[in-house]
Amino acid sequence: MSSQFSYTRIAVDGSARAGIYHTPHGDIPTPIFAPVGTQATVKSVTPAQLHELGASLVLSNTYHLYLRPGADLVAEMGGLHSFMQWPNPILTDSGGFQVFSLAGIRKIDADGATFKSHIDGSMHRLTPEKSIDIQQKLGADIIMAFDECAPPHDRAYNEQALERTTAWAQRCLQTKTRDDQALFGIVQGGVFDDLRIKSAEWTASQPFDGLAIGGLSVGESKTEMHAVMDKVVPLLPQDKPRYLMGVGSPEDLVNGILRGIDIFDCVLPTRLARHQSAMTLTGRINMLNAIHTHDPNPIDETCSCYTCQHFSRAYIRHLISAREMLSSTLISIHNLYTLLRLVRLCREAILEQRFTSFAQDFLSQYNHPVK
Amino acid sequence: MSSQFSYTRIAVDGSARAGIYHTPHGDIPTPIFAPVGTQATVKSVTPAQLHELGASLVLSNTYHLYLRPGADLVAEMGGLHSFMQWPNPILTDSGGFQVFSLAGIRKIDADGATFKSHIDGSMHRLTPEKSIDIQQKLGADIIMAFDECAPPHDRAYNEQALERTTAWAQRCLQTKTRDDQALFGIVQGGVFDDLRIKSAEWTASQPFDGLAIGGLSVGESKTEMHAVMDKVVPLLPQDKPRYLMGVGSPEDLVNGILRGIDIFDCVLPTRLARHQSAMTLTGRINMLNAIHTHDPNPIDETCSCYTCQHFSRAYIRHLISAREMLSSTLISIHNLYTLLRLVRLCREAILEQRFTSFAQDFLSQYNHPVK
Numbered sequence: 001m002s003s004q005f006s007y008t009r010i011a012v013d014g015s016a017r018a019g020i021y022h023t024p025h026g027d028i029p030t031p032i033f034a035p036v037g038t039q040a041t042v043k044s045v046t047p048a049q050l051h052e053l054g055a056s057l058v059l060s061n062t063y064h065l066y067l068r069p070g071a072d073l074v075a076e077m078g079g080l081h082s083f084m085q086w087p088n089p090i091l092t093d094s095g096g097f098q099v100f101s102l103a104g105i106r107k108i109d110a111d112g113a114t115f116k117s118h119i120d121g122s123m124h125r126l127t128p129e130k131s132i133d134i135q136q137k138l139g140a141d142i143i144m145a146f147d148e149c150a151p152p153h154d155r156a157y158n159e160q161a162l163e164r165t166t167a168w169a170q171r172c173l174q175t176k177t178r179d180d181q182a183l184f185g186i187v188q189g190g191v192f193d194d195l196r197i198k199s200a201e202w203t204a205s206q207p208f209d210g211l212a213i214g215g216l217s218v219g220e221s222k223t224e225m226h227a228v229m230d231k232v233v234p235l236l237p238q239d240k241p242r243y244l245m246g247v248g249s250p251e252d253l254v255n256g257i258l259r260g261i262d263i264f265d266c267v268l269p270t271r272l273a274r275h276q277s278a279m280t281l282t283g284r285i286n287m288l289n290a291i292h293t294h295d296p297n298p299i300d301e302t303c304s305c306y307t308c309q310h311f312s313r314a315y316i317r318h319l320i321s322a323r324e325m326l327s328s329t330l331i332s333i334h335n336l337y338t339l340l341r342l343v344r345l346c347r348e349a350i351l352e353q354r355f356t357s358f359a360q361d362f363l364s365q366y367n368h369p370v371k
Numbered sequence: 372m373s374s375q376f377s378y379t380r381i382a383v384d385g386s387a388r389a390g391i392y393h394t395p396h397g398d399i400p401t402p403i404f405a406p407v408g409t410q411a412t413v414k415s416v417t418p419a420q421l422h423e424l425g426a427s428l429v430l431s432n433t434y435h436l437y438l439r440p441g442a443d444l445v446a447e448m449g450g451l452h453s454f455m456q457w458p459n460p461i462l463t464d465s466g467g468f469q470v471f472s473l474a475g476i477r478k479i480d481a482d483g484a485t486f487k488s489h490i491d492g493s494m495h496r497l498t499p500e501k502s503i504d505i506q507q508k509l510g511a512d513i514i515m516a517f518d519e520c521a522p523p524h525d526r527a528y529n530e531q532a533l534e535r536t537t538a539w540a541q542r543c544l545q546t547k548t549r550d551d552q553a554l555f556g557i558v559q560g561g562v563f564d565d566l567r568i569k570s571a572e573w574t575a576s577q578p579f580d581g582l583a584i585g586g587l588s589v590g591e592s593k594t595e596m597h598a599v600m601d602k603v604v605p606l607l608p609q610d611k612p613r614y615l616m617g618v619g620s621p622e623d624l625v626n627g628i629l630r631g632i633d634i635f636d637c638v639l640p641t642r643l644a645r646h647q648s649a650m651t652l653t654g655r656i657n658m659l660n661a662i663h664t665h666d667p668n669p670i671d672e673t674c675s676c677y678t679c680q681h682f683s684r685a686y687i688r689h690l691i692s693a694r695e696m697l698s699s700t701l702i703s704i705h706n707l708y709t710l711l712r713l714v715r716l717c718r719e720a721i722l723e724q725r726f727t728s729f730a731q732d733f734l735s736q737y738n739h740p741v742k
Contacts (some may be wrong), residue, residue: 039690039695040686041697044696044697046677049417064693068692069685069692076665077686083685083689085686086683205504293444310456314454315411315455318411321439321440322410322412323408324412325700326412326414329415363583
């Protein structure tokens with residue numbers, strides 16, 4: 001464990017927690033949502049805009065940065081904070097999930113994973129040691145153990161993957177040397193209670209700086225996702241942050257916070273923005289819809305973001321119709337702000353001991369998008 | 372002429388002038404470069420970023436806005452300033468140049484031009500009256516007379532086009548009613564001295580608020596461009612601003628200012644940015660060049676723009692390689708800043724009566740790009 005990191009729990013409301021995670025690049029108020037900057041940039045948004053909308057933690061992807069521009073180059077440029085000019089906390093994942101979801105032909109063995117680059121088809125190999133080595137070169141504040149993410153309903157696959165994830169986690173703990181980085185362990189086990197419990201108990205027992213729940217939002221139902229959190233979170237230590245990986249719809253944030261999650265990340269807000277979809281605290285809006293053609297109102301009248309303080313739905317729809325890049329920027333700013341606003345509202349509600357009713361009200365009025 | 376506009380000449384140095392053009396949406400220090408927001412957005416840059424980099428006048432295109440989203444919609448949204456959220460001066464062109472350069476099948480007659488939309492192939496008609504009507508609905512501070520832009524070396528075409536441009540200019544003057552808009556006349560005549568002189572004398576004699584030189588940077592040589600300015604500018608009144616349309620390379624700005632031009636516009640800085648080309652005061656840089664891969668320096672060490680104050684060439688090259696939209700934004704910010712910086716430097720040199728040597732030094736060391 002690194003002495004440069006600590007989690008301060010400020011308030012508890014049911015299972016929900018409000019706290020601060022202290023890192024060498026600043027404090028993260030929790031619960032928090034981390035915008036994703038896959039290739040060392042949150043797509044279509046400058047760091048100045050990201051700062052202005054109140055982001056604190058930003059996630060970047062080890063798999064992508066390893067392939068391009070390479071970890072050595074990032075290290076040579078002073079690390080990820082300097083390279084992408086984000087002076088606040090950064091988290092990198094381990095590359096494991098992308099190897100299993102994005103890369104071409106792959107071969108997993110006890111030692112690691114061999115895979116084909118999605119960029120140029122070249123062959124690469126990641127092991128727990130290699131993943132930590134890359135993440136140490138990238139230099140994020142929070143780095144992740146190298147894990148295997150199995151299809152959630154395949155029992156045999158999950159049993160084997162969990163064994164590997166556990167063995168790899170130990171190797172990650174042994175490999176990590178930098179004291180200015182926190183290493184988080186990852187709980188796996190698909191939708192299977194016994195596997196999840198076994199994984200949670202083991203991971204909680206190890207000297208990780210924080211605990212993550214992986215392998216969710218990858219095909220299981222919402223009920224199954226909630227059941228996993230209900231089993232896992234109570235087994236995690238109170239004095240370390242809990243991170244639900246790759247989850248970021250408004251209803252998932254509230255459901256996760258209700259169950260004691262502190263950190264979330266997801267590409268959803270920026271990806272939806274590039275597909276003309278605006279997020280609000282009551283549901284999504286297709287900004288290309290003809291209904292907005294003459295609408296002088298902002299995306300969300302209750303929103304204080306730069307986009308909503310300046311631009312009409314009519315203008316944003318025009319930008320989309322005219323295929324102007326600015327539409328992605330403006331909707332990304334709004335969507336990111338909406339999720340950051342949501343976690344701020346949750347945090348306030350926890351601090352004021354009214355989070356259960358806040359969550360009930362939110363979930364009952366939120367218009368869940370049809371898949 | 373509109374009483375809400377006036378040009379104050381502050382200093383003269385040779386033929387070069389430094390001044391202020393007063394408009395209802397603020398003062399424009401001249402000489403000035405106007406970034407182009409063709410479809411009511413300067414591509415990939417927010418108005419806040421545009422303001423931060425010191426832009427004052429922004430140009431938008433009547434042809435594009437007429438076709439999409441339509442002038443009535445812009446008027447309904449409070450006009451272009453409100454629609455695109457640019458509170459400072461705006462200029463719209465007349466649509467004439469685009470009809471002749473961009474639209475499909477077209478038929479010109481004494482009354483106007485019939486053309487096919489480049490967007491959906493629908494047929495449209497622009498006349499001087501229609502162009503002014505559209506520009507009055509858009510509501511820019513400076514609007515332009517509807518003209519015919521002929522190929523610069525075709526004598527017969529230019530004779531006929533100039534007759535039409537003159538007749539149309541009179542109809543524009545008669546049609547315009549808004550007192551909060553300045554109407555500029557346009558000098559045409561290709562590369563032919565007698566036609567240019569005739570056009571300049573006539574245009575200068577009319578109650579226009581400002582004078583523009585059109586039909587340049589469309590295929591003639593630099594020598595021919597300079598010769599036209601040398602013939603035309605001395606015939607223009609000293610108390611009105613002079614605008615060289617569609618011209619915006621660094622050397623063209625300096626050559627224009629040397630000859631007494633006050634206003635320039637061009638898509639070059641944002642178009643080059645989308646093609647990975649960074650502008651500097653000594654030449655262009657291809658930011659995708661492998662030479663930048665490990666370069667920790669900014670695009671231009673002498674530049675104070677947001678991009679150069681934060682990001683390395685290595686990072687910008689990575690963004691381009693990874694096809695990240697942020698590269699267009701960051702290079703656009705830098706390129707626009709470079710041209711705005713250049714006109715500021717020119718203005719200072721004029722105020723300090725050292726512009727001739729400034730221009731000589733600049734032109735002798737500027738590395739002109741190969742076409």
